[in-house]
Amino acid sequence: MTTIALQMPTAMRRKEATDEPAWVRRTLIGVALAFLTLFLFVPLISVFYEALKKGVDVYLAAIMEPDAMHAIQLTLTAAAIAVPLNLVFGLAAAWAIAKFEFWGKNLLTTLIDLPFSVSPVVSGLIYVLIFGLQGWLGPWLAENDLKIIFAVPGIVLATIFVTVPFIARELIPLMQAQGTEEEEAAVVLGANGWQIFFRVTLPNVKWGLLYGTILCNARAMGEFGAVSVVSGHIRGSTNTLPLHVEILYNEYNFAAAFAVASLLALLALVTLALKTFVESKTRQSGGECQ
Amino acid sequence: MSTFKQHSVLPGFNLALGFTLLYLSLIVLIPLSAAFIRTSALTWPEFWTVVTTPRVVASYRLTFGASFAAALVNAVFGLLVAWVLVRYRFPGKKLVDALVDLPFALPTAVAGIALTALYAGNGWIGQFFEPFGIRIAFTPIGIFIALTFIGLPFVVRTVQPVLEDLESELEEAAATLGANRLQTFARVIFPTLFPALLTGFALAFARAIGEYGSVIFIAGNMPMVSEITPLLIITKLEQYDYAGATALAVVMLVISFMMLLIINLLQWWSRRRSASA
Numbered sequence: 417m418t419t420i421a422l423q424m425p426t427a428m429r430r431k432e433a434t435d436e437p438a439w440v441r442r443t444l445i446g447v448a449l450a451f452l453t454l455f456l457f458v459p460l461i462s463v464f465y466e467a468l469k470k471g472v473d474v475y476l477a478a479i480m481e482p483d484a485m486h487a488i489q490l491t492l493t494a495a496a497i498a499v500p501l502n503l504v505f506g507l508a509a510a511w512a513i514a515k516f517e518f519w520g521k522n523l524l525t526t527l528i529d530l531p532f533s534v535s536p537v538v539s540g541l542i543y544v545l546i547f548g549l550q551g552w553l554g555p556w557l558a559e560n561d562l563k564i565i566f567a568v569p570g571i572v573l574a575t576i577f578v579t580v581p582f583i584a585r586e587l588i589p590l591m592q593a594q595g596t597e598e599e600e601a602a603v604v605l606g607a608n609g610w611q612i613f614f615r616v617t618l619p620n621v622k623w624g625l626l627y628g629t630i631l632c633n634a635r636a637m638g639e640f641g642a643v644s645v646v647s648g649h650i651r652g653s654t655n656t657l658p659l660h661v662e663i664l665y666n667e668y669n670f671a672a673a674f675a676v677a678s679l680l681a682l683l684a685l686v687t688l689a690l691k692t693f694v695e696s697k698t699r700q701s702g703g704e705c706q
Numbered sequence: 707m708s709t710f711k712q713h714s715v716l717p718g719f720n721l722a723l724g725f726t727l728l729y730l731s732l733i734v735l736i737p738l739s740a741a742f743i744r745t746s747a748l749t750w751p752e753f754w755t756v757v758t759t760p761r762v763v764a765s766y767r768l769t770f771g772a773s774f775a776a777a778l779v780n781a782v783f784g785l786l787v788a789w790v791l792v793r794y795r796f797p798g799k800k801l802v803d804a805l806v807d808l809p810f811a812l813p814t815a816v817a818g819i820a821l822t823a824l825y826a827g828n829g830w831i832g833q834f835f836e837p838f839g840i841r842i843a844f845t846p847i848g849i850f851i852a853l854t855f856i857g858l859p860f861v862v863r864t865v866q867p868v869l870e871d872l873e874s875e876l877e878e879a880a881a882t883l884g885a886n887r888l889q890t891f892a893r894v895i896f897p898t899l900f901p902a903l904l905t906g907f908a909l910a911f912a913r914a915i916g917e918y919g920s921v922i923f924i925a926g927n928m929p930m931v932s933e934i935t936p937l938l939i940i941t942k943l944e945q946y947d948y949a950g951a952t953a954l955a956v957v958m959l960v961i962s963f964m965m966l967l968i969i970n971l972l973q974w975w976s977r978r979r980s981a982s983a
Contacts, residue, residue: 434877436887441794448790449802451783454831455855456808459820462830466823505729512722517712524726526970530734533962533969535916536814537936538955541943542737545744550948552740577733599716609717631810638813640919645940658815658919665819665923674823677816684811691811692804 463681466674478664478672479679483652487660487676490568494643494656495636498575502632503625506583511617514591515599525588531580539577540645543570566648571656574642579632586628590621623698627691634687638680738959745956748949756953765935772846772934773914776853781907784861785899791862792869806863809856814919821852822924844926849934852920857910864906868899868976901976908972912965916958 436444468475478484509528513521531539546552547564557564564570598620602612618625640658647654649663657680664673711719745753756762790796791803809817825832825842832842842848872895880890918936926932933941935958942951 445790448787463820508722509726516719519710533966535936535958537918537939541955542741545740603715634811640815658813661815680813680816687811688804
């Protein structure tokens with residue numbers, strides 16, 4: 417791979433003075449690619465290799481099994497609730513922070529990022545402290561026969577918590593960079609708030625919104641630590657896909673564990689492909705603006 | 707009110723801010739405060755005893771040690787990867803650039819079992835170390851490997867944009883003044899990149915401290931040897947030791963907040979540095 421790097425057209429090459437010698441270039445590219453191969457590509461490939469090692473039949477059986485299907489369903493449900501809620505939150509937060517000047521704005525922006533810096537295990541624990549049997553609302557919930565911890569609502573809550581910042585943090589800098597002129601022009605032309613939002617602001621941020629949503633969804637479907645604390649690991653009931661991987665793995669059912677894991681790895685690859693596509697789109701539309 | 711918010715002709719401020727604050731309070735702030743309030747049930751000496759038992763201290767040492775080592779490796783190789791991606795052309799560059807974010811997109815449990823399979827004694831990579839008596843999976847080295855994997859994109863993605871914006875005039879000027887490439891890198895390029903590099907290091911370190919999913923499979927989870935602090939929280943929780951689990955969670959939260967503060971300061975420094983450069 418490294419030898420081809422030398423054959424680039426001469427027109428592409430920068431001036432000698434700010435260019436490294438060819439052997440330095442080749443070595444740096446070689447070391448970087450070796451590192452990435454060892455730490456990224458090999459683990460990724462190994463997931464699919466281990467999944468298919470015992471044949472396609474074993475692979476399909478592991479995925480079609482009822483507990484696995486239920487886990488897929490629960491993972492999709494949790495993401496289908498968490499992502500839209502965080503999308504509305506992201507839009508509201510970005511509208512307030514990017515379009516207005518108010519006291520405490522920097523603090524609010526930092527608070528939105530908070531879930532990123534909290535350990536997933538702690539994210540799950542705090543909901544146990546509120547809704548668990550020993551928690552603040554535990555006795556009341558038990559009296560009314562409501563279950564949040566070790567049940568689906570807890571899983572949804574933990575998923576929402578860990579994915580709160582994703583969409584907001586994409587939209588805030590984007591909407592700040594776009595300023596308020598277009599919206600102000602719309603006000604002058606007599607548009608009301610929702611018209612401004614849907615016809616001016618939303619079209620301007622659509623790629624950033626999509627970008628944040630893709631990342632938010634990937635994390636929502638893949639979250640392990642926080643969901644693990646609140647789930648109770650009940651097979652076929654409160655097991656998401658990542659938790660199902662863990663159960664199969666701990667039962668030494670490696671082929672099935674990797675088969676289910678390969679679905680999540682596919683999700684990761686689709687996420688990266690979409691992300692790259694959106695990045696190229698934003699680069700294009702950014703070029704048009706200038 | 708007039709001092710709280712500057713006047714604007716745009717509508718929707720109260721609705722947007724109100725919803726933001728309500729949502730953030732219900733989902734994030736009130737639950738987080740629960741950890742602190744619940745810990746106050748313990749007296750200070752009780753709290754201190756819980757968070758400084760030998761097994762807990764061993765878990766801090768492991769968590770911070772492995773996270774620091776992993777973040778350091780990521781700083782070195784992240785800088786190298788960012789440099790190669792920005793400065794050189796090679797086949798498959800776009801694919802490599804896209805795949806750098808894999809650790810962000812791949813669920814941690816998947817990363818955990820994949821790395822364990824690779825580094826186990828009979829795994830693709832582990833088999834080369836086994837004859838020398840070096841075990842990677844189920845030891846602290848395995849934890850370091852997992853944390854390196856999940857921290858990898860942070861340094862690359864913080865250094866990359868700064869490197870892209872670096873003006874070539876500076877390097878040309880250095881060359882004109884007789885500096886060789888190494889001198890130019892050490893005295894011109896590296897100082898400009900340094901705040902971003904440090905930010906990336908801090909982000910990778912902060913993420914590694916709290917990491918759970920990718921670590922527990924490869925760690926072996928032996929008390930005093932390969933047990934990370936987040937796992938200890940889960941262990942205490944499974945033993946219905948809520949006070950103990952919450953006390954440890956508070957320690958981790960305080961550390962997270964401190965890291966968040968440091969990262970914000972670093973980012974501010976980084977922005978100022980690149981603005982003045």
